[in-house]
Amino acid sequence: MTTRVSACILSALLLTACGGQPERQPEPEPDQAVPELTLNLPSGDCLREVEQTDYTFLEKGFNALENGEYLESLQYFQRYQRIEKTQLADVEARIAIAYLSILPNSPILDRDAARVSYADMRNSIAPETQLHGEVLLMKDSLETFLDMYQQIEQLKRSNGSLREEVEKREEAIKRLRDLTLGREPEPGGLLGK
Secondary structure, eight states, X not given: OHHHHHHHHHHHHHHHHTTSSOOOOOOOOTTSOOOOOOOOOOOHHHHHHHHSOOOOHHHHHHHHHXXXXXXXXXXXXXXXXHHHOSHHHHHHHHHHHHHHTTOTTOTTOOHHXXXXXXHHHHTTSOTTOOOOHHHHXXXXXXXXXXXXXXXXXXXXXXXXXXXXXXXXXXXXXHHXXXXXXXXXXXXXXXXXX
8 A cells, every 4th residue: 555655656746847737728719710830841943953863973974875975974984983082983984984985886986995994894893892773784784795705706716726627628628539530639738748
């Protein structure tokens, strides 16, 4: 029983210390007009300003590239690289510029330079690097370009060795025909050497 009394006294003390019960606002009578609620919202002009997005130079470069403005996009990528001065910005700008260099309609088309540039930086890009989404697509395109280039070089080497082999076989067939028909082999052929 004493704990109940102590609890009631404690509750009463807390209520008085906290200011007691909150005062109730009188209900407006039906005859009284209720004040109009006004909101402090920005004006229409302010909303238009908010809708305009502040793009980085990298994103401006993507927009210019999308519109076929290759030189403008190159300038934006270079500005992004120069102004941001972070390793991530440097890598992103270099990838974007290398990508721009492989596009057929680009005035800076130089596939060999793009191949060399990307091959140099390819292994220095850490897997955990958080590249911009569009830069990641450019990087994947450059990877495909590099792989295709390596396959073409391998096919050229195979083609060259096959060509040499065909020439040797044609020479041997020609000599065999000459021998079969009883003609003298040509000087400098395998039999003449």
